Each structure stands twice: as structure tokens, then as C-alpha cells.
Amino acid sequence: MKKLIAILLAAVMAFALAACSGSGQATTAAPDTTAAPDTAATEEETTTEEETAATTFEGSLWVGAGNGEIVFSEGVFPVEGFSGEIHQNPYVRALFIEDVQQVMIVSLELVNTPEDVINEIKDYASEKTGVPRDNVWVHSNHNITTPHAPEDETQRSLFVDNVMTAAIEAIDEAAESFKPAAMGVIQGECDANINKDIELNDGWYIGSNPDRYSDKTMTVIRFDDAEGNPIGIYYNYGMKPTTIDNTGMKDNIRKISSDCTGLACTMLEEEFGCPVMFVMPATGDQQAKETTTYYEWDAAANEAKKIELSVEEGIALSDKYGEMIAESASALANSVECNMNEVPVNVSATDFTFANASGDGEVKVDVSAITIGDIAMVGLKSELNAITGHQLAEASPFKYTLVTGFLNGDQKYMPDDEAYEIQSWEFKRTGFARGCAEEFVNVATALLTKMQKSAATPGFKAGAGNGEIVFSEGVFPVEGFSGEVHQNPYVRTLLLEDTQKAAIVSLELVNTPDDIIQAIKDYVEEVSGTPRDNVWVHSNHNITTPHAPEDETQRALFVENVMAAATESIDEAVASFQPAKLGVATGECDANINKDIELNDGWYIGSNPDRFSDKTMTVIRIDGEDGKPIAIYYNYGMKPTTIDNTGMKDNIRKISSDCTGLACTMLEEEFGCPAMFVMPATGDQQAAETTTYYEWDAAANEAKKIELSVDEGIALSDKYGKMMAETAIELVNAAEATIDSAPILTSFTTFNFANAAGDGEVAIDVSTMSIGDEIAFVGLKSELNAITGSQLAEASPFKYTLVTGFLNGDQKYMPDDEAYEIQSWEFKRTGFARGCAEEFVNVSLGLLNDLKAGVEHKADKAAGERNANKNYEVLDIAGMKWLVLDDRDGKQLVITADVIEKMAFKAAGGDTTWEDSDLRAYLNGVLYDTMFSDDEKARIEETAITTPANAKYGIAGGNDTVDKLFVLSAEEAAQYLEGSDYLLANDATGAPAWWHLRTMGEAKDVQACVTVTGEIDLHGPNGGVTNLEGGIRPAMWIRKY
Incomplete structure (x- = not known):
């Protein structure tokens, strides 16, 4: 969300100062434009004429653009036939876009960009602007008239320095x-391009073929500021910069150039006075109509002959086609109307594996997408042929679908099916088996369809x-339940939208098994388009329902019954989805009490009016288009x-919803709409009276458990249910549902904390969601004590901060500090060490403060959350899974499924x-000797181990070794596990754990690792040195029986 645009210029000018003088990491989330009117009044006296003009230009789209010239040092040359002579230096250009989400596209006029440079650019862009690292796209436009990164270490270092200098300038x-x-x-x-596949007598070569498919479409996106001046221009056209090509290489007279597309950018920049970015789309079989290099049939020699024009002739062709491209782009840029200033940005990615060309393995293919209103950009590391780009655009649900090749890497050609049939030039140079391009279209189309469903617009809807x-008879008997029902539990769903979609699904269950949680998330995403990470699944810890039974038949029925109710609830929420308004009201209800009582020998459960209880009830009323309630949340x-x-x-x-x-x-009877209860910080809270409590038995000199009858319990349930309902009804009637704009922001993070036993760590997921400027939800899997919830609400920047316990799982109690001091009931049953609740508050406040400033934090998955998206054969060796x-x-080659x-x-x-x-010594000594039987040892092979240098930091891997047991290198982890969720690993307690790789890290005293969220970290564990205790996942080569 953004601040008043009346203070726009002051905010922008202050950005650099804030970045230097703040907490250390600069963020450039666009300022909040929804501040209250009195805030605007305080700025009136200092508002300049220029700022006043800006106030008339209200919208949610923010854009910045920059460029930086790559000036190669003399020491880079000679390399690949380049002597160092320059025709026209290449550039790096950056385009920074925000509307709901932030993205940055960095385009380099290079033949390709090395991975270490890509990662440095992503790191710098994220640090400088606050754009999530995964939302930074680094694209090479495959400009042949620039060198690859030299192999010589000194030359390479200069090359990287030169490129990064230009990239930093562009990003800044x-x-x-x-x-x-x-x-x-x-x-x-634009009629500058042509298909380059020509058939000669003995096969297919490079030339100019007007009879084969070319896409002549040029797409131009123009971004203007409040005064109508261009901020940046992006153009996409099916022709890669290869007019000059490799000519002059054999004579070492090649000249550095940005070729025709770069010349077009420069000409457009001179005309419009802003950075202009070219992006290479599906150009595998496309080039300029004339180039310096092509083939002809030599009848005398009875063979194809390569024709190569001079460097100067190539430059003339570059000028010719650069001017042609610039002329078309200029006409389009001058014709376009820049009238869209609310175009929500959405970013997503997926991947698939496909057989390689040699048929002896698979290749991982990354698929990335950015949508900006009705524009979709789809990126991959390869070059598609033009027909594939056209097929994707035809299949896409978006009006404009633009391919970005060579995105975040380089996987060469990915030809279309016909190319394999005719064995074209691209076919001869691909690393993919036939059908990969068609599978790419399928995967990309599915991703775009999913993104379109999830696309949200401004304006509150619900x-x-x-x-x-309704539990089947076959679920019972279970946990003392015979099947008799007092009142069936419910599943309730609340769908929300304003700039993005979110959902809360609340189940009146003691807890919800993970498979049901995942199924609910999947179903909500499928039918509503809500991103899976924005689906909150909450159990309200209703004790009078059973856990999922262990018996397979009973469990299957239990899951079926719960999912039937969940899908009914979700379907109804989708069907009732409409423009809406919301209002909030709070009041007090005296139904609850602190349940920690001190008896002679310690702390037990009872009713203690002297300890803290938060009596506040918060109600959110949501009205539909007719002004009547469509949902109530309390x-x-x-x-x-x-x-x-x-x-x-x-x-x-008896089954009951209590x-x-x-x-x-x-x-629901009163207002005629679904009403959802959410359990907040209630670890030490209960109704003022319950059926179960403790008293001191003086005669027996011990605490005695008192248990009333089921019917007495039902009477108490009715008493306190009515008491809560009366308060809630008053608050619903008092709430004025007038808010029709409440942008939704979501954030997620995970932190690790020592477990209660002191022998490991537990990963704690923290989820936050804000609705407008006043409401924030904070979710976790545990139960907080009431004082912790109160402390969080007091410190929060939001007026209403509401905890959601048992969110997306169940981690039992997380007591406050005093509970450890007195050794309360919750302390005796926690899995966390002292101080965890206080750390949770600190972490939550970090997310909430960022949400208040409009900054979201996203994660692909929670720590330890594993999805079965890749199958491995599983062996049982030494009593564990490999x-x-x-x-x-x-x-x-086998590896343990988890940390051992x-x-x-x-x-x-x-x-x-x-x-x-x-x-290494431990694995091949004590562990080998004690873990395996003699028969198992006989199968374990001695293996020659090479540990490569760190690909990012260059730290050497040391001498080769011969080992029976080892841990994976970073390269092996990427080769075998990347693209699967088995990069994630849990320890013996079931908590997510980071684990060792044998590759060294950023220095000689740090080793690389895999993080708790399943990412290969070449830097090493945070604050890490080699004496940090990390997880072990042994690997070994074994002989098959």
C-alpha cells in the first residue's frame, strides 16, 4: 500500500537517505497512498507545485528504469577473436515494476551471462530495492558480438567486474x-527478421528462408510518469542480435558491438530520453534478413560452403536492421496510450524434467512467469523456435504473451517437433529430446491459467x-467416542480479495492432519484461484472431536467426511463471492478464565481469576452488495x-462443536450467513467452568482430577456458547461495514529455536496477513499463552492484531517466559525451550512492520513441508530409508531420506x-562400523570422490579422496535433488534441519549446506563456521543384488 502521492517527490528523494541511514537493508516498496486525510493536511504547507501535479496521478503502478554501459577493460582481451576494438559498447538495462508485487527485469546485451554474475545481480537488486530475489529476472539477449566470460582467471575477474559495474549502475x-x-x-x-533454417543438398544449414515461419510481431510497452514523460520502454521482437555474428574470429579482428537490437535501443533512448530494453523472445530459428554468416551449396565441391562477410559489412548490416527496428518501435511507442495505472503484478514459477537428447538422463527445465495486468511474460533458459512462441501465445489466457529466452541461465536450443523431423540446425545443437518444446508450452500454459485465476483486482470482495x-458410523469407536452426537462440527471458509486473494478455512476439530490440510489448500486454489500459500487452514482445537484414527479403514472414512464438509464450505464461498464492505468492532466478554492453578505440589488445570485473561472479543462483519452480512469472523x-x-x-x-x-x-441463525470462530492465544485459557479440573486432596496429600458428566459438560457448553453469542451479536450489530477498499498483503517466514530437550532445534512457521490499514492476522502452528498474544497486539503497528493458533498444523504449547519460571501446565507439555514465545513476537513484529510499510516476504514452502513432486526408488538399509x-x-547411488x-x-x-x-572420518569410521551389517557392508563400494571448487566463491574443494560413505557436493545435490522436495530434510524429532554438503562455502572455514527451506546455500549456514553442528545425510554407492 502506498502513502499520499502528494508527498511523492519528498519520498523518492528521501529514498537514498533512508537506504543509507536505516536498519541496513534498503527497501523501495512504493509509499502508501491510503493514508488518512489529516495526514495530507500536515503536508500542505510544504507541498510544491511539482508535488501538487503528482497528486492528480493516482494509481498503484510504480516504475523505475536504468541503464549502464559495459566498458570492457583492456585486460579482458584478447579473447574469442576479440582484440578489444569497439564498434558500440553493450549495455545492461533494468526495469523495476511494482503493483501489489515487485519485480525487476535486468537485461544484458551479452552472448550469455555466467551463473555467478546472475546471482550477484539478483543479490544486489534485492538488497538495493527490496524486490524478492526470486522476482529478479536476469536475461541475456544472446548478443553474439560480445565474449563469453574468459577462462583465464585474471581476464575473467575483470570481465565480471566490468559487467557488474554496469549492472549496478542500471539497478541504482x-x-x-x-x-x-x-x-x-x-x-x-516489423519486417526485419526471417527464418534462418535453409535446406541444402545434404541437410539443413543457416541462411535466409522466407518460406519458413517467422513472427513479425513487435510488442512495445511504454511507461510514463505523471507528466506524460517516458520512464522506460520495453520492446520484444523475434530477432536475436546476430547480424555481425562471429565474423572476423579466425583473424582476431572481431569488434565488440551491441548489434542491431542494441543500436535500436540507443536510437530510441536518444528519441525518448529514457532507458529502452530489448528482450529476446522465441528466436531459435530467427535472425535478421541479412547476416554476415550463412551457407550456400558449392556444386563444384559437392558440399555446403560457409560464407562469411567482413566485419565492416556486418556493422553495415547491423546499422541497417537496427534502424529498421528502431523505426518500427518508435512508431509504436509514439502511438500507444499510457492509461493503465492499476495493473497488479503477479510472479510465479514451476519446473519439469524431460529426457535429454542422448536418451541417458533427464534435464530440468525452469519455467518462470510475470503477469502485469493482461500481459504475461514467460521465461526459460533456452531458445525456443518462433512457432513454439506463437503456439504459447495462442494457448495463453492473456492478451499479450511474451517469451523471454536465456532467462537466469543458458540451456541453448529447445526446437519444435518439426525441427526433429527435418533435423534442422537447432536440432543438431539441442540438449533436449523430441517433444520438450511442446511440453514447455503445456506447462507454461497451465502456469499462466493458474495465475490468471489467482489474479486479483483492487476493491474488496468476499x-x-x-x-x-457428519462422521460415518465406520469411524467409531475411537478415543472414547461411540458415535453419539451432541452437535456436529463444521468447516467454514472465508474467501477474501483486494489486490490479491486469500482464504481462511477453519475446522471445528481437535487438529487437522497434514494430508487434509494439503488437500484443502489444493482444492481452494483449484476452484478459487487463491494462491496456495495464501490459503490458511486452521483447527480451532475442539476437544470433543476425534483425532484422525490410526486404523486405515476408519481413517479413510474420517478423511472422506472432513473433505466432504470442506469442499461444500469452499464451494459455497466461491458461489457467494461478491463485492463487499467490512467493519470491525471490539468489546468484552467475561466467559473465559486463566486455567493455570497452583496446588501444593505444582501447577494444574482449574479456574484462576487472579492470572491474566484477555476478555477482548473482536468481530469482523462483512456485508454483501445488498448491505446484509455475508460473513462474520470472531x-x-x-x-x-x-x-x-x-x-x-x-x-x-459425544461429538460436539462445544x-x-x-x-x-x-x-448464523441471527444473521443468515456463515460465522467463523478462530482460536487465538489460548494456551492458558478456557471457559470459566469446565468438566475437568484439579483440586487438592488433603487426605491423600495429592492433586485430584475432578471430572463431571458428559451431560454436565453439555450444559456448560450451552451456557458459555450463549454468553459468547450474545456478545458477538451485539458487536456485529455495532460494526459499521463501510470499508470497500482493504488491500491484502501476506508474508511468511520460518525461524529455528532450541527444543525443550536441548538436543536440537524446531522450525517455527510464522504467517501474517493484513487487510487494509487496521487489521492484521498472525498465524502459527502452536498455542500461545494469552499474555503473549496481548504483548504482540500491543507492539503491533496495526489497530487490530489477531492471532490464529493451530494454523496449517499443530505444534502444541508455546508458553511465555513466566510459565517456565513457575513450571505451569503448558511448560510441562511444550516442545520449545524457554524464550521461544518472545522470539515469536519479535519475528512476527518484523513481518507486521514490513506489511505496514507495504513490504511482503514470501517463501516457496514452509520449512519441512515436502510435496511428492518427484519420485525416487526407496530402499531399506540399516533400518532406515534411502x-x-x-x-x-x-x-x-543412495542417500538417506532424512537427517540421521x-x-x-x-x-x-x-x-x-x-x-x-x-x-568424513566419522562417516568412514564409527558410523560405517556400527550402522551396517556385514552383508550390507559387502555391498558398499569404495568410491573415488572429487570435490569441485565452490562455483560462486571459488574456494577449492581440496584433494580427491576414496570413501565408502560421503556427503553430496553442491553440484550433486543440484543434479540429483534440485526440483524435488527431498532437498528438504527433517531430523529425528521430525523438525526441519539444514544439512552438510562437502563443498566449501564462502571461505575455507565455512562449508556449503542445504537450508531448512530446501535451498542449496553456497555461502554456508548463517553465521556459519565448520564447527556448527548440522545434519548428516550419508550417501554411498552400493552394488545391486
Whole structure:
């Protein structure tokens, strides 16, 4: 969200100062434009004429653009036939766009960009602007008249320095020019390109073929500021910069040039006074109509002959076609109307694996997409042929679909099906098996369709639904439940949208198994388009429902019953989705009490009016287009435990939704719409009376558990359910639903904290969601104590901060500091060390403060969340599961499915390599000797191990070794596990764990690792040195039986 645009220029000018003087990491989330009117009044006296003009240009789109000239040092040359002579220096250009989400496109006029440079650019762009690293696209336009990164170390270092200098200049300029913008898009034709596949007598070569397909479409996107001046121009046209090509290489007289597309950019920049970016689309079989290099049939020699014109002739052709491209682009840029200033940006990515060309393995193909309003940009590392780009555009649900080749890397050609049939030039140079391009179109189209469904627009909308969970007879008996019902539990769903979509699904269950959580997320995404990460699945910890049974038949019925109610609820929410308004009201309800009581020998469960309880009830009322409620959400610090486990020992428990469920039902009867209860910070809270509590038995000199009857429990449930409903009804009637604009922002992070036993760590997921300027939800898998929820609300920048416990899982109690001091009931049942609740507050406040400033933090997955998106054969060796990574020559490479234990790479710390690490000695000594049987040892092969240098930092991997057991290198982890969720690993407690790689890290005293979120980290663990204890996942080659 953005601040008043009346203070735009002051905010932009202050950006650089804030970046230097703030907390260290600059963010350029666009300022908030929804501040209250009195804020604007305080700025009136200092508002300049220029700022006043800006106030008339309101919208949510912000754009910045920059360029930087790549000036190669003399020391880079000679290389690849380049002597150092220059025709026209290449550029790096950056385009920074925000509307809901932030993205940056960095385009380099290079033949390709090395991975270390790509990563440096991503790191710098993210640090400078706050754009999430995954939202930074680094594109090479495959300009042949620039060198690859030299192999010589000194030359390479200069090359990287020169490129990064230009990239930093471009990114800085884009950040500094970042301002409110309007955009327009236009298409036209340019007749500069041609298909380059020609058939000669003995096969297919490079030439000019007007009879084969070329896409003549040029797409221009223009971004203007408030005064109508261009900020940046982007153009996409099916011709790669190869007019000059490699000519002059054999004589070492090649000249550095940006070729025809670069000349066009320069000409357009001179005309419009702003950076202009060319992006290479599907150009595998496309080139300029004339180039310096082509083939002809030599009848005398009876062979194809390569024709190569001079460098000067190539430059003349570059000028000719550069001017032609610039002329078309100029006409389009001058014709387009820049009238779109609310065009939500969405970013997504996926990947697939496909057989390689040689048929002996697979290749991972990354598919990335950015959507900006009705424009879709689809990126990949390869070059598609033009027909594939056309097929994708035809299949896409977006009006404009633009391919970006050589994105974040270089995987050469990905030819279309016909290219394999005729064995074209691209076919001879591909690394992919036939059909890969067609699969790319399928995957990309599915991704774009999913993104279109999830596309959200400004303006608040909502829908709600409920579904009754009716358990089948076959679920029972289970946990003392005979099957008798007091009141069936429900699933309730709330769908929300304003600039992005979100959903809350609340189940009146004691907890929700992970497979049901994942199925609900999948279904919500499928039918509503809500991004999976924005689907919150909450259990309200209703004790009078069973856990999922262990018996397979009972469990299947349980899952079926819950999912039937969930899908009914979700479907109803989708069907009722409409423009809406919301209002908030708070009041007090005296139904709850602190449940921690001190008896003679310690702390137990009871009713303690002297300890803290938060009596606040918060109600959110959502009205539909007719002004009547379509949804009610209420949050109150009392979990549904009035009936509790009473009747368990006699197997006479009754299914019930308890007091909170009764209150929901009464609200639904009163207002005619779904009413959802969400359990907040209730670890030490309950109804003022419950069926189960403790008293001191003086005669027995011990604490005695008191348990009332089931019917008494139901009476208490009715009493406190009605009490809650009465308060909630008053608040719903008091809430004025007048807010029709409440942009939704979401953030997620994970932190690790010591476990209660002190022998490991637990990963804690923290989810946040803000709705407008006043409401924030904070979710976690645990139950906080009430005082922690109150502390978080007090410190939060939002007026209403509502905790959601048991979100997307169940991690039991997370007590506050005092609970550890007194050793309360929650302390005795926690899995976390002291201080975890306080750290949760700190982490949550970091996310909330950023949300208030309009900055989101996203993650692909929660730590430890594993999806079965890639299959491995699983073996049982030494009593544990091992994944088969490779299978050849009668041998298999295997790795443990999870972390088996933890230790330091080198206990003493300091410089090391795999060869002299303690980890290597332990694996091939104690672990080998004690873990495996004699028969298993007989299968384990001695393996020659080479550890490559760190690909990013260059730290050497040390001498080769011969080992029976080893850990993977970074390259092996990427080769075998990247693209699967088995990069994620859990420790023996089930908590996510980072694990060792044998590749060294950023220095000789740090080793690379895989993080708790499943990312290969070449830097090494945060603050890491080799004496940090990390997870061990042994690998080995074994003989097959």
C-alpha cells in the first residue's frame, strides 16, 4: 500500500537517505497512498507545485528504469577473436515494476551471462530495492558480438567486474527513478527478421528462408510518469542480435558491438530520453534478413560452403536492421496510450524434467512467469523456435504473451517437433529430446491459467460458506467416542480479495492432519484461484472431536467426511463471492478464565481469576452488495474445551462443536450467513467452568482430577456458547461495514529455536496477513499463552492484531517466559525451550512492520513441508530409508531420506576441506562400523570422490579422496535433488534441519549446506563456521543384488 502521492517527490528523494541511514537493508516498496486525510493536511504547507501535479496521478503502478554501459577493460582481451576494438559498447538495462508485487527485469546485451554474475545481480537488486530475489529476472539477449566470460582467471575477474559495474549502475538508476506510472502496450509488425533454417543438398544449414515461419510481431510497452514523460520502454521482437555474428574470429579482428537490437535501443533512448530494453523472445530459428554468416551449396565441391562477410559489412548490416527496428518501435511507442495505472503484478514459477537428447538422463527445465495486468511474460533458459512462441501465445489466457529466452541461465536450443523431423540446425545443437518444446508450452500454459485465476483486482470482495462434518458410523469407536452426537462440527471458509486473494478455512476439530490440510489448500486454489500459500487452514482445537484414527479403514472414512464438509464450505464461498464492505468492532466478554492453578505440589488445570485473561472479543462483519452480512469472523481467547475429554474412560463421549461452535450456529441463525470462530492465544485459557479440573486432596496429600458428566459438560457448553453469542451479536450489530477498499498483503517466514530437550532445534512457521490499514492476522502452528498474544497486539503497528493458533498444523504449547519460571501446565507439555514465545513476537513484529510499510516476504514452502513432486526408488538399509539417486553399471547411488544425526564438519573449526574433515572420518569410521551389517557392508563400494571448487566463491574443494560413505557436493545435490522436495530434510524429532554438503562455502572455514527451506546455500549456514553442528545425510554407492 502506498502513502499520499502528494508527498511523492519528498519520498523518492528521501529514498537514498533512508537506504543509507536505516536498519541496513534498503527497501523501495512504493509509499502508501491510503493514508488518512489529516495526514495530507500536515503536508500542505510544504507541498510544491511539482508535488501538487503528482497528486492528480493516482494509481498503484510504480516504475523505475536504468541503464549502464559495459566498458570492457583492456585486460579482458584478447579473447574469442576479440582484440578489444569497439564498434558500440553493450549495455545492461533494468526495469523495476511494482503493483501489489515487485519485480525487476535486468537485461544484458551479452552472448550469455555466467551463473555467478546472475546471482550477484539478483543479490544486489534485492538488497538495493527490496524486490524478492526470486522476482529478479536476469536475461541475456544472446548478443553474439560480445565474449563469453574468459577462462583465464585474471581476464575473467575483470570481465565480471566490468559487467557488474554496469549492472549496478542500471539497478541504482532504476531504484532512484522509481515513481508512480501509467503504462500502455501496443503491437505492430516489423519486417526485419526471417527464418534462418535453409535446406541444402545434404541437410539443413543457416541462411535466409522466407518460406519458413517467422513472427513479425513487435510488442512495445511504454511507461510514463505523471507528466506524460517516458520512464522506460520495453520492446520484444523475434530477432536475436546476430547480424555481425562471429565474423572476423579466425583473424582476431572481431569488434565488440551491441548489434542491431542494441543500436535500436540507443536510437530510441536518444528519441525518448529514457532507458529502452530489448528482450529476446522465441528466436531459435530467427535472425535478421541479412547476416554476415550463412551457407550456400558449392556444386563444384559437392558440399555446403560457409560464407562469411567482413566485419565492416556486418556493422553495415547491423546499422541497417537496427534502424529498421528502431523505426518500427518508435512508431509504436509514439502511438500507444499510457492509461493503465492499476495493473497488479503477479510472479510465479514451476519446473519439469524431460529426457535429454542422448536418451541417458533427464534435464530440468525452469519455467518462470510475470503477469502485469493482461500481459504475461514467460521465461526459460533456452531458445525456443518462433512457432513454439506463437503456439504459447495462442494457448495463453492473456492478451499479450511474451517469451523471454536465456532467462537466469543458458540451456541453448529447445526446437519444435518439426525441427526433429527435418533435423534442422537447432536440432543438431539441442540438449533436449523430441517433444520438450511442446511440453514447455503445456506447462507454461497451465502456469499462466493458474495465475490468471489467482489474479486479483483492487476493491474488496468476499465470499463465505460452511459445511457440516457428519462422521460415518465406520469411524467409531475411537478415543472414547461411540458415535453419539451432541452437535456436529463444521468447516467454514472465508474467501477474501483486494489486490490479491486469500482464504481462511477453519475446522471445528481437535487438529487437522497434514494430508487434509494439503488437500484443502489444493482444492481452494483449484476452484478459487487463491494462491496456495495464501490459503490458511486452521483447527480451532475442539476437544470433543476425534483425532484422525490410526486404523486405515476408519481413517479413510474420517478423511472422506472432513473433505466432504470442506469442499461444500469452499464451494459455497466461491458461489457467494461478491463485492463487499467490512467493519470491525471490539468489546468484552467475561466467559473465559486463566486455567493455570497452583496446588501444593505444582501447577494444574482449574479456574484462576487472579492470572491474566484477555476478555477482548473482536468481530469482523462483512456485508454483501445488498448491505446484509455475508460473513462474520470472531476471535476470542477461549478454546472449545468445556466438555473436554469427559466420558472417555467409559466410551460415552459425544461429538460436539462445544461452546464456540454453538455460538457460531446462533450467529448464523441471527444473521443468515456463515460465522467463523478462530482460536487465538489460548494456551492458558478456557471457559470459566469446565468438566475437568484439579483440586487438592488433603487426605491423600495429592492433586485430584475432578471430572463431571458428559451431560454436565453439555450444559456448560450451552451456557458459555450463549454468553459468547450474545456478545458477538451485539458487536456485529455495532460494526459499521463501510470499508470497500482493504488491500491484502501476506508474508511468511520460518525461524529455528532450541527444543525443550536441548538436543536440537524446531522450525517455527510464522504467517501474517493484513487487510487494509487496521487489521492484521498472525498465524502459527502452536498455542500461545494469552499474555503473549496481548504483548504482540500491543507492539503491533496495526489497530487490530489477531492471532490464529493451530494454523496449517499443530505444534502444541508455546508458553511465555513466566510459565517456565513457575513450571505451569503448558511448560510441562511444550516442545520449545524457554524464550521461544518472545522470539515469536519479535519475528512476527518484523513481518507486521514490513506489511505496514507495504513490504511482503514470501517463501516457496514452509520449512519441512515436502510435496511428492518427484519420485525416487526407496530402499531399506540399516533400518532406515534411502533414496536411489542414480542407477547404472549394476550400482546405485543412495542417500538417506532424512537427517540421521547432527555433528560439526570440523569440531575445532578453522580452515578445512572434505579430505581432513571430522565428518568424513566419522562417516568412514564409527558410523560405517556400527550402522551396517556385514552383508550390507559387502555391498558398499569404495568410491573415488572429487570435490569441485565452490562455483560462486571459488574456494577449492581440496584433494580427491576414496570413501565408502560421503556427503553430496553442491553440484550433486543440484543434479540429483534440485526440483524435488527431498532437498528438504527433517531430523529425528521430525523438525526441519539444514544439512552438510562437502563443498566449501564462502571461505575455507565455512562449508556449503542445504537450508531448512530446501535451498542449496553456497555461502554456508548463517553465521556459519565448520564447527556448527548440522545434519548428516550419508550417501554411498552400493552394488545391486
